[in-house]
Amino acid sequence: MWRRLIYHPEVNYALRQTLVLCLPAAIALLFGQLQVGLLFSLVPACCNIAGLDTPHRRYVKRLAIGGTLFAGCSLILQLLLLYAHWPLPLILLALALLLGVTGELSPLHGRLLNGTLVAAIFTLSMAGTTPLWQAPGLFLLGTLWYGLFTWGWFRLWKEQPMRESLSLLYRELGDYVEAKYSLLTQHLDPDTALPPLLKRQQKVMDLIVQVYQQLHMLSGERHPHYRRLFRAFQVALDLQEHITVSLHQPEEVQKLVAQSQAEAIIRRNAEVIAKRLRMIADDLLYHRRSARFEMGGELAALEKIANRYPDNPVGQFCYYHFSRIARLLHTQRPLYRRNLMESRNRLPFWPALKRYLSWRSMSLRNAARVGVMLALGSSIGLFFDLPKPYWVLLTALLVIQNGYNATRVRIQHRAIGTLAGLVLAAGVLHLQLPQAAMLGLMVLIMLAAYLVLRNNYGLGMVGLTITAVYTLQLVTQNGANFLIPRLVDTLIGCALAFGSTIWLWPQWQSGKLRDNAWQALEAYQEAIRLLLSADPDPAKLAYTRIMANQAHNTLYTALNQAMQEPGFNSHYLTDMRLWVMHSQSIVEHLNAMTILARDHYMLTPALAQEYLETCEIALQSCQQRLMYDGPADGSPSSGPMFRAPDSAPEMPVTEMERPLRRILSHLSAMNTISSLAWRQRPHHGIWLARRVRRDQKSRPEAASE
Secondary structure (H helix, E strand, O other): OHHHHHOOHHHHHHHHHHHHHHHHHHHHHHOOOHHHHHHOOHHHHHHHHOOOOOOOOOHHHHHHHHHHHHHHHHHHHHHHHHHOOOOHHHHHHHHHHHHOOHHHHOHHHHHHHHHHHHHHHHHHHHOOOOOOOHHHHHHHHHHHHHHHHHHHHHHHOOOHHHHHHHHHHHHHHHHHHHHHHOOHHHOOOHHHHHHHHHHHHHHHHHHHHHHHHHHHHHOOOOOHHHHHHHHHHHHHHHHHHHHHOOOOOHHHHHHHHHHOOHHHHHHHHHHHHHHHHHHHHHHHHOOOOOOOOOOHHHHHHHHHHHHHOOOOHHHHHHHHHHHHHHHHHHHOOOOOOOOOOOOOOOOOHHHHHHHHOOOOOHHHHHHHHHHHHHHHHHHHHHHOOOOOOHHHHHHHHHHOOOOHHHHHHHHHHHHHHHHHHHHHHHHHHOOOOOHHHHHHHHHHHHHHHHHHHOOOHHHHHHHHHHHHHHHHHHHHOOHHHHHHHHHHHHHHHHHHHHHHHHHOOOOOHHHHHHHHHHHHHHHHHHHHHHHOOOOOOHHHHHHHHHHHHHHHHHHHHHHHHHOOOOOOOHHHHHHHHHHHHHHHHHHHHHHHHHHHHHOOOOOOHHHHHHHHHHHHHHHHHHHHHHHOOOOOOOOHHHOOOOOOOOOOOOOOOOOOHHHHHHHHHHHHHHHHHHHHHHHHOOOOHHHHOOOOOHHHOOOOOHHHO
């Protein structure tokens, strides 16, 4: 029972966040300096936002950089504000543009921008009322305390971040296989059958990328404590290959179901596999050894179906993949040994700076958006004669996200949670309880808030608002006077962030769909080139497959976000939704071809070259339809645009040819859809350009690294 409690992800996270905030206050309370201890609670917020809570093999270096940036930014802001008499909007804009280069170094380094700006905003609340050295010293000591506590916590709960991610991955795989095979006879219409599976596939790929990054950040493949988890991740990659493949022959499925009890047998196999995957997820999370697994009876029934109906490919298909999945779950070892290739997504400083100084840089646009937003927020504060509008700035910085829909949802949760929290905080302040009782109540409220924060941001904000108001009460002794001003400041900050997302260089996902589709086709082309090569390297093959899956996942994510944006073209997005469904089918066929290539189901060199040339022509034609305006070549009723090479009449179609032929048919449909969708494209943002930017071709290919 204690394992389920202490190793539960939300409980573990809530305990860590609560202790790192409360221990300094408790120590300061023993020495009669409670207000100084409460100031330390400002630093963990900066560290969390800056990504310093993430385990890393260079954790000490990142901690030193983060603490230096916090303290340096705090000191610069006070010097410019109090002694150089710079206007606050200019200071905040300059700091944002100066720190924005971190976004070009890597995504993890990019989080330092918001964390450092939060430190500057906290400094604004102390400037002029405390000595010049107090705020920088607070951030240096607070970052040191946060780093030591986090290092000790992860030393105590070894491998826990990796275990949480792997547990979620196995659970999602179980949900995916159960959803895919539970309603075979009802999955006739792709428009209704594919979207739920696409969402589950998206979650699986997000978790695979997350674990992939954690392995290289922690050097997990070299550390003895992570060997078992490294092996479990390789098993999950093999499972994802076999679970996500698809036959795409619904008429054959219906024929087999009508002739036999195949539906019940296939569903039973899927249920057993899903149950086992969920059990492994719990075993990984709670540090338990998994029991032995057997599903011989279920596989025997499926084998009988496959042998009884040899002309129907569905039985053989299901038996082949289910037997491989059963083998993986029985041995808990990958089907082959491989080394995971590390993606080199971190740039050195000077190349990153050169890239940042281009107006095409997304990091520069993001920094400019944040800087202008903070400058406008501080100008509003000056207009309304607010000497230190730190709450407006803090709210705007915390709710703004990369996309419109994410910002909109965060604003709703923040505003509603703050309103409910202030109402409850007003009641708490009137309880007139002893200080010790109130501090204990605040600890419990904070623990409860962090328990739900990651799953429900609005509900977590209720508890955090109560603790923030009571902290102000302890520091200033007039917390009740902050209730209405804090609500007004929160609403102003939310409105400012919303306006910045819409009007300051917006990142409309509907406008980025074309770029994402172009990159997905490029990833598919690289995967097909490697699959049809003479002797593909297994490590490169696995990495290229993951990159193709990730490229499609990025496209699908952009489509989902685009459908939530204001004023989107529903006809265009409907066509793009169909395009993405064909793209998903290509991804599934690439997964199947990866399995076949690893099992040495190869084509003859001449036939492989013919298929490679045909696929490259088809992929490049689809890219051209995305790049250029103009009339379509052909019509939807003219049949497949790209035909597979003709084989000898006496030679049957091989296992490797079947997915290639289906890929060509999907590319024909995608080319036609692109021609039709172009007329209904959005006419804002990136779509004002007639062609995809040339820098797409100059980007380094991930698979060649």
